[in-house]
Amino acid sequence: MIGATPTATPGAIGGKQAVDQTAQTIIFCYHGLVDKVRYPGTQITPAAFEGQMKELKDRGITVIGMQDLLAWKRGEKSIPPRCAVITFDDGLKSQYEVAWPIMKKYGYTFTMFIYTEGVRGGLFGGGEAITWEQLADMRDNGIDIEAHSATHQDLREGHPITLVEPGAKRTRKKLTGPEYETWVQNELVGSKQLLEQRLGIKVNCFAVPYGFYNEHVKEIARNAGYEAMFTVYGQPITFTSPLDSLGRYAIDASKPKVFTDAAKLISTSSGGAAAVAEVGAANLSTQPADGETVRTALPLIKANIGSLGQIDPGSIQMRVSGLGVVPASYDPKTGTVAYQVTQKLRDKSCTVILSAKSEGKKVEAHWTFGIDEAAAGAAPSPAATPSPKKK
Numbered sequence: 519m520i521g522a523t524p525t526a527t528p529g530a531i532g533g534k535q536a537v538d539q540t541a542q543t544i545i546f547c548y549h550g551l552v553d554k555v556r557y558p559g560t561q562i563t564p565a566a567f568e569g570q571m572k573e574l575k576d577r578g579i580t581v582i583g584m585q586d587l588l589a590w591k592r593g594e595k596s597i598p599p600r601c602a603v604i605t606f607d608d609g610l611k612s613q614y615e616v617a618w619p620i621m622k623k624y625g626y627t628f629t630m631f632i633y634t635e636g637v638r639g640g641l642f643g644g645g646e647a648i649t650w651e652q653l654a655d656m657r658d659n660g661i662d663i664e665a666h667s668a669t670h671q672d673l674r675e676g677h678p679i680t681l682v683e684p685g686a687k688r689t690r691k692k693l694t695g696p697e698y699e700t701w702v703q704n705e706l707v708g709s710k711q712l713l714e715q716r717l718g719i720k721v722n723c724f725a726v727p728y729g730f731y732n733e734h735v736k737e738i739a740r741n742a743g744y745e746a747m748f749t750v751y752g753q754p755i756t757f758t759s760p761l762d763s764l765g766r767y768a769i770d771a772s773k774p775k776v777f778t779d780a781a782k783l784i785s786t787s788s789g790g791a792a793a794v795a796e797v798g799a800a801n802l803s804t805q806p807a808d809g810e811t812v813r814t815a816l817p818l819i820k821a822n823i824g825s826l827g828q829i830d831p832g833s834i835q836m837r838v839s840g841l842g843v844v845p846a847s848y849d850p851k852t853g854t855v856a857y858q859v860t861q862k863l864r865d866k867s868c869t870v871i872l873s874a875k876s877e878g879k880k881v882e883a884h885w886t887f888g889i890d891e892a893a894a895g896a897a898p899s900p901a902a903t904p905s906p907k908k909k
Contacts, residue, residue, distance in 0.1 A: 520740040520747055520762040537596045539757040543587060544784045545603040546777070547725075547750055547766040550646070551616040558772040568620050570769070570777050574602060577785040581626040584662050584723060588745055591761060600784050604628040605748070605766060607666055607725060609636050609648040614656065630656065631666035631725035631748070634709045641682045642669065650716055657717050664723035665744075668709040672730045673702055702735070707742045723748065725766075729867050730888075732809050736762050751839045751869035752780060753884065763886070765869065799885035801825060802872070811888035815862040819846075819870055821883070824853025826876045833875035839868050863889055 549560040551567055574581060580598040584605070590597045604621070606613045609632040621628055630653070635641040638649040657663055671679045675698045678690050693701050710721045722745040726735070729749040739747050745761065752767030753759075767780045799808045805820040806812045819838065823829055829850075836846040836857055846857040855872060866889055873882040 520736060520744055537590055537593050537757075538599065541590070541597050541599045541601070542754045542756055542784060543582070543597060543601045543603060544752070544754055544780050545587075545605060545748070545764065545766040546780070547748075547768045548604070548606050548613075548617065549608060549770065550610050551612040555771045558770060560770050562769065562771050564616050564620065566771065566774070567617065568623075570781075571620060571624050571626065573777075573781055575624060577781055579781065579785055581624075581628075583627045584629040584664070587755070588722070591746075591757065591759075602781075602784060605631060605725070607631045608633060608670065609653070609666075610646050611638075611648050611652070612646070614648050614652040618656065618661075627660060627662070629662040629664055629723070631664050631723075632713060633666040633668060633670040633727070634712045635669045654717060657719060662723075663713060663717060663719055663721070664725065665706075665710045665713055665721050666725045667705045667727050668712075669705065670727045671705070672728060673705055673726065673735045674730055674732050675702070675734070677730075702738060706735070706738050706744075710742055710744070722746070725749075729886075749869070749886075751867075751886065752776070753837075753869075753871055754783060756882075763884075797826065797881050797883040799883050802883055804870070804883075804885050806887035808885035808887065811890055813890045813892075815864070815889055816859045817863075817868075817887075817889075818856065818858050820854060820856040821870075821872055822853050823855055823872070823874060826874065826881055828877050829853070830875040833873075833880075835873050837871040838863075839870075840865055865889070866891060 548562065548567070550557070551564050552561050553563060555561045555563060578600065580601040581604060582597055582601045584603055586595065586597055587603055589595045604626060605628060606617060609630065613630065632653065635643065636647055637643050637653070638647040640647070653663060667673065676692050676694055678692050681689050681691055683689060706724065713719065713721050722743070724739050724744045725748040729751060731747070736747065739762070746764055747762045748764045748766055750768040751765040753765040755764055767776055769777050802821040802823060806817055819836070831848050831850060834846065834848050834855055836844050836855060838844050838857070838859070840863055841861060844857045846855050848855050867886055868889060869884060869886045871882065871884040873880060
């Protein structure tokens with residue numbers, strides 16, 4: 519279940535060798551493959567995509583299936599020390615017609631995260647949408663199919679969503695209370711049940727639309743039976759990474775370096791290194807706090823790492839989604855790491871990853887906070903329209 523902590527330990531499990539807890543993997547997230555890119559934030563050309571798949575092979579990075587990754591996290595099987603998982607979001611016909619043949623060429627498997635009303639024939643299943651028949655074909659050939667909600671919208675209570683009323687009339691509305699609970703249950707539970715019933719599969723993964731979630735969404739996902747939940751805030755996945763916020767690298771035409779940097783990162787990591795110890799953000803008195811929404815796109819980011827023991831100051835590193843590694847300052851007297859954001863954060867959600875070495879062991883914490891839409895300077899996105907702009 520979501521949030522479960524891996525328990526495998528060195529030695530034997532059930533008569534078999536324990537899994538390699540020092541392995542790491544990265545998860546890539548793709549959307550549309552098109553010859554002429556109109557939406558560089560979500561699209562990529564087939565040639566660029568194939569080049570990236572070839573680069574993985576050239577770098578010796580093994581592509582594994584999502585279920586293999588989860589089995590490793592459960593301590594049931596090992597994965598290669600340097601590997602990657604490929605995922606596609608939304609359910610676009612280009613993923614079936616263009617991406618799948620390329621993946622077959624390289625012998626790679628992958629996961630499809632589907633929002634059910636975006637399948638052809640659904641409320642938002644337009645001409646670029648995949649069909650149920652195509653999904654069944656992929657299923658029959660071993661492709662992993664998982665959930666991405668029903669209508670691909672912000673799942674947090676009180677945020678504007680698009681509702682489709684009888685007669686196909688669309689309205690924007692903020693749902694709260696029982697009305698919201700009914701809606702969000704269908705987004706997480708109803709979509710899972712529909713995929714399972716239409717395709718005769720077991721769905722155990724959920725990709726959060728836009729990466730927006732909170733503790734209540736996590737609770738619903740956990741109760742629905744999802745084993746893992748995924749965002750679009752890329753980070754290497756370790757044996758102890760929390761299952762309720764596994765970050766993926768979103769790859770598109772606008773930021774070609776994201777793929778290259780991530781591939782370099784995993785291809786230079788080596789097995790046998792000390793396992794990373796995950797530290798809960800709540801123990802670090804972070805600012806902004808995990809799950810908090812701030813009203814500025816230039817926040818001061820702080821954390822107190824004084825409780826982590828003897829810290830090597832030179833090992834401290836802070837990463838901020840959208841910015842990368844930032845020049846954070848460290849005050850050894852107070853144990854505080856701080857960074858004043860100077861470049862306006864554009865996304866409505868920001869993830870911070872803080873790592874350091876304590877007494878020779880690497881420790882890492884990550885947390886996510888929201889940024890008020892007005893502060894981010896972004897207009898509300900048309901979350902439910904079936905355009906290639908989806909994340």
